[in-house]
Amino acid sequence: MHSTTSESPAPEPPSAPGPAEPPSGAAGPAPGDAHSPLPATAEQALKIAVVGGFGAGKTTLVRSVSEIRPLSTEETMTRAGDGIDVTDGVEAKHATTVAFDFGRITLDATSVLYVFGAPGQERFWFLWDRLFSGALGAVVLVDTRRLEDSFYAIDRLEAQGTPFVVAHNDFGDTEHTLDQVRAALDLDPAVPLVRCDARVRASAKQVLIALVRHVRSLVGGGAR
């Protein structure tokens, strides 16, 4: 589980002469293809948000757990309600646009989980409120070099009652203990804090598992 890398191709057995690949169209897209389709029976989509500051490793974590090559897109929100002149029809000029990326994990024939990576700074939250409403929960990914980048996200998630865990993305730097990180973040003792290496699938998936277990404990334990 620890030595897998996404770069290691399985040794190809020598094959008979002829084209190595069947003609395209015969088989479905290869795993990892962004177009890899969901089963026709898929009907229930869930979401988890991974928020953090720039460079905290959000995209890396999403890539590690996703069954497709992560996709990226933008949410745009015009501020037409703010008294900005929109009469010239180019109101998009006044739009706030935030890029985010996401990956996908098919859970079974009917359910699929989307994992979103998004910048956690204050100015983006009016977009996330819409995009992430109804999420199972959130992961706040922290980088000890820039802990302050996660303060706002933690405050916001606490205030809106979204279950979350904090993951310290350890870039090989173990100089801070989890207790030190918890103290620096002034984190509620009830909020799980885990260490991870976002580059490694086995480690990244443990972060998501920690979140889902945390949510389950909240469900089982009532409001607190």
Next chain:
Amino acid sequence: MTRSHRQEGPDRLYVITSGRSGGADDSLDAVTLIVSESDPVPGMQSEHTRILELCRSPMAVVEVSAHLRLPVAIVRILLTDLLDTGRITARHPRPAPSPAHPLASPDVLEKVLVALHDL
């Protein structure tokens, strides 16, 4: 060269939506799964054609947005056009956690845990 909307400015987006910035179906969540119910027809707006092609298998709104290289807000408007004419159907997340019931059901959580362990 593929140009995304990031380089294109607002004019193209304005054309794609025929100048609309609102009117999108508010029930379209970022992860609502969209399914085509008909094939594209000649003369259809190219973005609508692409959506009908992409959604032959269920596809979330954000995925459609990424493949079309258009912001989610624009895609919601395009999807609403197709919903209104019955060319697509939408499978919404359910039960959507709400302020009164902010947590997912135990069954759903168990399903997610099993799948994550198997990852």
